[in-house]
Amino acid sequence: MIKEWQLSRSEADYIDRQQGETCDQCGANLRSIALANAVRAFLGTAQTLQEALHGPDSRTLSILEINEAGTLTPFLRRFGGYVFGAYPEVDMHAIPYADATFDVVIHSDTLEHVPNFVHALKECRRVLKPGGALCYTVPTIVGRMTRDRSGLQKSFHGNPATASDDLVVQTEFGADAWTYPMLAGFTDVSIHTAAYPAATALMARNGWTVR
Secondary structure, three states, X not given: OOOOOOOOHHHHHHHHHHHHOEOOOXXXXXXXXXXXXXXXXXXXXXXXXXXXXXXXXXXXXXXXXXXXXXXXXXXXOOOOEEEEEOOOOOEOOEOOOOOOOEEEEEEEOOHHHOOOHHHHXXXXXXXXXXXXXXXXXXXXXXXXOOEEOOOOOOOEOOOOOOOOHHHEOOEEEOOOOOHHHHHOOOOEEEEEEEOOOOEEEEEEEOOOOOO
């Protein structure tokens, strides 16, 4: 990946931290912690997700998790309105749920594998209730702009010898990653971090009625 993405040594170091540096108490890596911070921002709480499970909204909050969000998944599953969907049963180009179904949609390091990621973000927005939010992570190289990998050597997450084409990286996200939810129709976007620049997560709010 260092060669394929033309990463500098410092960029490779913080990507390694994103995936490999973990909390001594809960075992979450920095990526999962950044994503949890985005979810907590949507909930408007300073509590941990585990603590928020005891709050008044935990039984009614409707969550769609697309693919597993690392160590957050066991906590998310305990919310009353939790739904899990994995590819190919849940294709981000055609999410199999009605408009305005969920309060929160969550995915982690998935969007970079989707051919038309803006369309996928529009699909996430479609299934969100007005006022709901999309919380997600993508691997982000913060010192440059997003690059489409079409026509370049295939880059995989995981071992290329055993990985399927579904794991090919379609997009290298950069400093402009926050602009794409805006293109998809979200009304505001915030960035949440854990040990910047090693791990960032986006929280995009759906402020308008889905049409």
